[in-house]
Structures are given as structure tokens and as C-alpha cells.
Amino acid sequence: MQLSRAVLLLLSGFILSGLRAAVARLLPEPPNRIAVVGAGIGGTSAAYFLREKFGKDVHIDVFEKEEVGGRVATTEMMGNLYETGAYVIHPLNLHMKSFVKELGLTARTLPEDNFGIYNGDYLVFHESEWFLINILKKLWHYGLNFFRMNMWVDNVMDTFTRIYRYQASDYSFSTTEALLHAIGGSDVVGKLNMTIEEDMQKSGFSQRFIEDIGIPAMRYNYAQGVKINGFVGAVSLTGTSSGLWAVEGGNNQVCRGLLRAADAQLIQGTVTSVQDRPTKSGFTESQYEVTYATDKGTESKMYDIVVIATPLNKEIGNIDFTGFSPPIETVCRPFQRLVTTIVLGQINASFFGFQNTSPFPLSEIFTTDNHNIFFCSLTSLYSSNSSPEASDLRIWKIFSVETLTDEELHQLFVSYSDISVKRWLAYPQYNPPEKMPPIVLHRGIYYLNSIESAASAMEMSAISAKNVALLSYHQWYGKEEKINQLDLAERLKSEL
Numbered sequence: 001m002q003l004s005r006a007v008l009l010l011l012s013g014f015i016l017s018g019l020r021a022a023v024a025r026l027l028p029e030p031p032n033r034i035a036v037v038g039a040g041i042g043g044t045s046a047a048y049f050l051r052e053k054f055g056k057d058v059h060i061d062v063f064e065k066e067e068v069g070g071r072v073a074t075t076e077m078m079g080n081l082y083e084t085g086a087y088v089i090h091p092l093n094l095h096m097k098s099f100v101k102e103l104g105l106t107a108r109t110l111p112e113d114n115f116g117i118y119n120g121d122y123l124v125f126h127e128s129e130w131f132l133i134n135i136l137k138k139l140w141h142y143g144l145n146f147f148r149m150n151m152w153v154d155n156v157m158d159t160f161t162r163i164y165r166y167q168a169s170d171y172s173f174s175t176t177e178a179l180l181h182a183i184g185g186s187d188v189v190g191k192l193n194m195t196i197e198e199d200m201q202k203s204g205f206s207q208r209f210i211e212d213i214g215i216p217a218m219r220y221n222y223a224q225g226v227k228i229n230g231f232v233g234a235v236s237l238t239g240t241s242s243g244l245w246a247v248e249g250g251n252n253q254v255c256r257g258l259l260r261a262a263d264a265q266l267i268q269g270t271v272t273s274v275q276d277r278p279t280k281s282g283f284t285e286s287q288y289e290v291t292y293a294t295d296k297g298t299e300s301k302m303y304d305i306v307v308i309a310t311p312l313n314k315e316i317g318n319i320d321f322t323g324f325s326p327p328i329e330t331v332c333r334p335f336q337r338l339v340t341t342i343v344l345g346q347i348n349a350s351f352f353g354f355q356n357t358s359p360f361p362l363s364e365i366f367t368t369d370n371h372n373i374f375f376c377s378l379t380s381l382y383s384s385n386s387s388p389e390a391s392d393l394r395i396w397k398i399f400s401v402e403t404l405t406d407e408e409l410h411q412l413f414v415s416y417s418d419i420s421v422k423r424w425l426a427y428p429q430y431n432p433p434e435k436m437p438p439i440v441l442h443r444g445i446y447y448l449n450s451i452e453s454a455a456s457a458m459e460m461s462a463i464s465a466k467n468v469a470l471l472s473y474h475q476w477y478g479k480e481e482k483i484n485q486l487d488l489a490e491r492l493k494s495e496l
């Protein structure tokens with residue numbers, strides 16, 4: 001009896017280990033090498049999430065042709081750092097929030113400044129320093145529109161934050177449309193096919209409010225008016241919320257921190273091509289040869305997975321995809337030019353219709369849609385590690401489509417000195433109905449910046465980075481049940 005039990009145990013041991021070996025043979029090997037092209041917030045967060053998903057053994061290279069951070073950038077002026085690119089983060093941008101926490105950085109809440117709206121001749125609206133007077137002014141000029149906007153934005157954010165629950169439960173999407181549909185069904189996807197103006201009209205905002213407040217918000221955030229798509233327009237209006245924040249010491253510390261946390265290797269070079277190298281070995285059908293140019297010449301490396309984390313625009317991430325059948329078609333959409341000018345200056349109060357006011361009472365001036373206005377916005381800037389100075393001489397940031405001339409600067413400022421200019425190809429020119437580029441360019445090539453065709457923002461890139469990490473993982477291991485699932489909100493309720 002004792003003997004037969006021992007034999008049985010031995011046999012079951014053999015069977016189990018045999019089964020385990022068979023399962024191991026069936027499961028794909030993990031990828032050896034992953035390339036990420038671009039070290040902006042998209043690429044660096046992709047590296048971070050890829051490491052989280054694929055584990056410690058995979059080798060991750062991140063290619064960057066310029067500075068880590070990309071459009072998240074600072075400039076130094078008089079010993080202080082100022083944000084020249086992406087600045088403002090919404091309190092419900094949960095990936096950015098958790099990066100800051102994980103990386104041990106500090107968030108600083110941005111002060112709520114008094115703003116004015118300039119129409120080319122005068123200020124059509126401006127705030128006072130008294131809270132109660134502001135409420136009365138807003139009611140007087142725009143009825144309940146400001147309150148309607150607060151509720152509308154809260155509603156948008158409430159819907160939007162569903163993505164974090166899906167991602168926390170490991171779900172991913174193979175197209176940007178599927179991701180947006182999971183967030184808010186045809187209501188959200190429909191926003192890509194209408195202008196923000198139409199969306200605001202449909203929601204009952206007055207035309208005066210759209211022109212005086214809607215247009216300036218779009219011009220500040222995207223240097224475009226209210227003809228941009230409703231989704232990016234909604235993202236833009238979330239910038240009117242309170243509790244907006246930035247990272248102490250500069251937002252691009254997040255990118256540098258994520259690279260370190262991902263234990264990824266930064267390769268300073270320009271990726272020029274990605275070539276298909278079909279392979280019949282193992283589970284992969286393709287490997288990809290990434291060719292890049294550095295100071296020392298041209299080199300190539302092989303990868304199992306490639307994440308493109310830069311816009312595939314000829315003027316930005318100009319990458320050739322060669323040897324693919326069918327060929328990889330990259331839609332090159334035009335990008336909006338934007339110039340950031342940072343100056344130390346004393347504002348010309350009379351230009352905005354103020355007489356003898358000192359210090360200048362407003363910290364932000366936004367503009368309506370008038371082709372005679374040569375700037376989109378003028379905002380008082382605080383260094384990434386200091387608080388606002390209430391003096392006449394302040395640091396100002398001007399967004400404009402063209403580089404400002406001396407004459408234009410002299411119109412805005414009584415006097416100015418130290419000046420720093422940064423030219424950007426800032427974000428797509430939005431023009432609904434929008435067509436989203438694919439995320440999956442080939443079996444193992446993912447286009448993170450597809451999401452920018454819906455809306456460009458740091459958090460959008462981080463959401464897309466997490467999606468690409470999950471998607472590539474599930475596609476690699478054949479976990480179809482984690483891709484493009486419908487009714488996730490209902491499903492997650494029942495899984496709880």
C-alpha cells in the first residue's frame with residue numbers, strides 16, 4: 001500500500017513537470033530587446049511601463065535626437081528655470097500624478113491668476129482681485145455660462161478617468177478610436193467629428209461666451225480657434241479648472257526620472273529607418289532593424305518590439321519604414337507652429353487700456369479671434385522654483401504663431417531685457433472630422449503618438465504609453481481577452 005502511494009506520487013510528479021515543460025514550450029519566449037524612438041514624456045513613460053510589464057530581463061533602448069523631455073522643456077533665465085513647453089497638469093491627470101510620487105518629485109499648485117481677454121482693441125472682460133466682484137462680473141457678462149462650463153468640465157473629467165480603471169485591470173486597445181469608445185462610447189468618439197464650437201453650442205453655451213472665453217482658451221492651449229475637434233477642445237477647457245499644477249524644478253524631471261526608473265539605455269541619435277527582418281525562429285515572425293545616426297556615424301540594432309514615440313511627421317520624426325509588405329503608410333498631418341518668447345519686462349498697461357496702474361493688475365491675457373492680434377497669450381511666469389513677484393518688472397511668456405518683432409515687443413512692454421525664444425512644431429492642426437492613425441503599424445511596431453490626433457497633452461501621451469505597453473505585452477503573449485473588450489465599465493463592476 002505504502003509502496004503504491006509512493007509510485008503514484010512519483011508518477012504524478014513526472015506528469016506535472018512534463019506538463020509544465022510542455023506549457024513552457026507553448027508559451028512564447030519573452031522579447032529580448034525593445035526600442036523606443038523618442039524620449040519625450042511619451043517615450044520615457046513607455047519605457048517605464050514596458051519595464052513594468054515585461055520584467056527586468058528585457059533590454060530597453062530609448063533613442064533621442066535632441067533633449068530628453070522633447071516638448072516638455074525649460075529654459076534658464078537669471079539663474080531660474082522656466083517652462084517653455086508643456087506646463088500645466090490637471091489634478092485628475094493620474095499618471096502624471098503617480099510618476100511624481102513614484103519618482104520622489106514635488107508637485108506645486110499653480111496660483112489662480114487674474115485674467116483678461118483682449119480683442120485687439122480693448123479688454124472685453126477682465127477679472128478683479130476681489131472674489132465676489134469676479135462672480136458678479138461673470139454673471140453680468142455671461143449669465144450662468146461660467147458655472148455651466150465648470151459642470152461640463154467636471155463631467156468630461158469624470159468620464160475620462162474611466163481609462164485608469166481599465167488600464168489598472170490590464171485592458172488595452174489596438175486603435176485610438178477603440179480606446180476613446182471604451183472611455184465614453186459614441187459620445188466621446190463623436191467629438192472627433194465635430195468642432196468644439198458645435199459641441200459647446202449643442203451644450204447650450206452662448207455665442208458670446210464661446211467667442212470671449214472658448215476661443216481664447218483654444219488659442220492659449222492649441223494656438224487654434226474653436227474649429228478644432230470637440231475632444232481636444234474639451235481637453236483645452238479642462239485647463240480652466242482649479243488646482244492645476246506643475247513639477248517643482250521643471251516638468252522634464254519626470255522624463256529623466258522615468259528613464260532611470262525604467263533602467264533603459266538612452267542612445268543619443270536620430271533614428272532614420274526601421275526595416276522588417278522576417279524571421280522564422282521561435283514565436284516571432286519579424287525582428288526589426290533600427291538604423292540611427294550619431295556623431296560617430298550610422299549604426300543599426302535588432303529589436304523584437306519597436307515603439308515610435310514621436311509624431312511621424314516629415315519635419316519631426318522623419319523615419320523610413322522599409323521592407324514591409326504591405327508597406328507601412330504614415331499619414332503626415334500638418335503641425336501648428338508656435339513660438340514661446342520669455343522676457344523680463346514691464347508691461348505696457350496702456351496697450352490694454354489701463355491708465356496709471358502699478359503693478360499691472362493682470363497675470364494672464366488671452367486673445368480673441370482677430371487676425372490683427374499678433375500673439376495668442378501673454379502670461380506672467382513663475383520660475384519652476386519660486387513664487388510670483390508682484391512687481392512691475394516680471395517674467396512674461398508669450399505664445400505667438402510668428403516670431404515677435406522688436407516693434408511688437410515694444411508695443412507689449414514699456415521696457416524689456418533678457419529674452420529667450422523657442423520655436424515649436426507644437427501640436428497637430430486639428431480639423432474635424434479627424435481620422436486617427438493606426439497604433440499597430442506592424443505586428444511588433446506601435447505608434448504611441450496616434451493619440452495626438454485626438455488631443456495633444458502630457459497625460460494623453462502617458463495614457464497612450466501605458467496602452468502601448470499593455471497592448472504589446474498581450475499581443476506578444478497572445479492574450480486576446482485583454483484587447484479591445486467591449487462594455488468594460490459593466491464587466492469591471494461584475495469582476496469586483
Ligand SMILES: Cc1cc2nc3c(=O)[nH]c(=O)nc-3n(C[C@H](O)[C@H](O)[C@H](O)COP(=O)(O)OP(=O)(O)OC[C@H]3O[C@@H](n4cnc5c(N)ncnc54)[C@H](O)[C@@H]3O)c2cc1C
Pocket residue numbers: 037038039040041042043063064065066067068069070071072084085086087088089269270271272309310311316317318319338340424425426427449456457458459461
Ligand atoms: C509650447 C507648448 C505648450 C504645451 N503646453 C502643455 C501643457 O500645458 N500641458 C500639457 O499637458 N501639454 C502641453 N503641451 C503638449 C505636450 O507638450 C505634448 O502633448 C507632449 O509633450 C508630447 O509628448 P511626446 O513624448 O508624445 O512627444 P515629444 O515631446 O515631441 O517627444 C518626441 C521626442 O522624440 C524625439 N525624436 C523625434 N524624431 C526622432 C528620431 N527620428 N530619432 C530619435 N528621436 C526622435 C524628439 O526630439 C522628441 O524629444 C504643450 C506643447 C507645447 C509645444
